Amino acid sequence: MTTTFRRSPLALAILSLLENGPLHPYGIQRLIKQWGKDQVVNVGQRASLYRMIDRLAEADLITTSGTDRDERYPERTTYELTDAGRAATRQWLAEIVSTPRNEFPEFPAALSFLLMLTPETTIDLLARRRDHLTRQLADLDTAMLAAARLPRIIMIEDEYVRAMTRAELSWVESTLEALRDGSFTWDQEELGRLAAASQ
Amino acid sequence: MTTTFRRSPLALAILSLLENGPLHPYGIQRLIKQWGKDQVVNVGQRASLYRMIDRLAEADLITTSGTDRDERYPERTTYELTDAGRAATRQWLAEIVSTPRNEFPEFPAALSFLLMLTPETTIDLLARRRDHLTRQLADLDTAMLAAARLPRIIMIEDEYVRAMTRAELSWVESTLEALRDGSFTWDQEELGRLAAASQ
């Protein structure tokens, strides 16, 4: 059944974690959180996790490998990787890493309609964003410091996220400055005339 | 009916474009493409556009404002903003701009499972990504040059996208270098021991 399974971050995470041996659904979720991967893989929605596991099993990328019997907990079905699953993991990783893909995040979309607001309102909003980003950056730094003794590959995604957050913060700060010193501004009238002219 | 409508980049784009007067669905799509906003708002899926317009109308954020009769084309229903729609636009803009939100893009997710691959494979994949990013950056530069005489607010989202693309490219390049000079590497055995130890 080469019913080409559509790739997704969650599917990738499940398959990758099963590389280290059979596991039950809840264990997968716990592992993702334990390793801090919940910052980059959305396992907050447990419903999605269980449904994804079902579909992966249906597509024979994973199979049930028995049940985990622990006195304290109800019976839990464990799953393990198939060869097809191992192959899919590698292919998805290669595709994602080698080829950037526009996922249409909401912030740039909102930016393109900023002209609906006044420059003053924009200053206020961007200042709040700057504060959020500053806090996120600090949190990332402490997380990275805590794991500084681990091999670099373990935290490589945090390095990336940090670089991106830092870049966004820089952009927000420089844009804020231009708005504040008046070198970057706009008004409805001017833009209205422009829109009329381009008809 | 304040059935709080869930915000989305597409809904925001539709509402924002209707600020300049009534328009029919296809006209909205064309406007988005004309202004190059299709880089940040996904209107490639026309089905989504029509469905979104229907839902916006149902929620009274827009209403039909008659039909546009052009000899050459079939009759087209035009839509216009309601006051509720105008308010929603402003609220969404404020929320999105002021508060960063994790949308779980696939690249960082894939990075966190890179350890499945060998450093050599990773070099190859990242090199291909670097090439893509380099091309995207060049395209952005020509687009921005072409619009250099327009007010800055018109292209503000391109400035942002450019800054982010530039930052990602830098990160990829520096990571590639570390991989090539051997200062950043890993092997399954070492990681296997680590995983076993952390059980």
Next chain:
DNA sequence: GACATCTAGTCGCACTGCAACTAGTTCTGA
């Protein structure tokens, strides 16, 4: 005259996100 492209819109499914609900277990502080 054939084929491509643009205009304009519809159908349907597979998947995702979000919220709520169940139900047992273990921890924690008044």
Next chain:
DNA sequence: TCAGAACTAGTTGCAGTGCGACTAGATGTC
């Protein structure tokens, strides 16, 4: 010691989205 919080473990349902395919007339192009 007993209530309530927090964790373990999983299910149900719906609204929203992405993606692909299909229709069908109009216009352009070799």
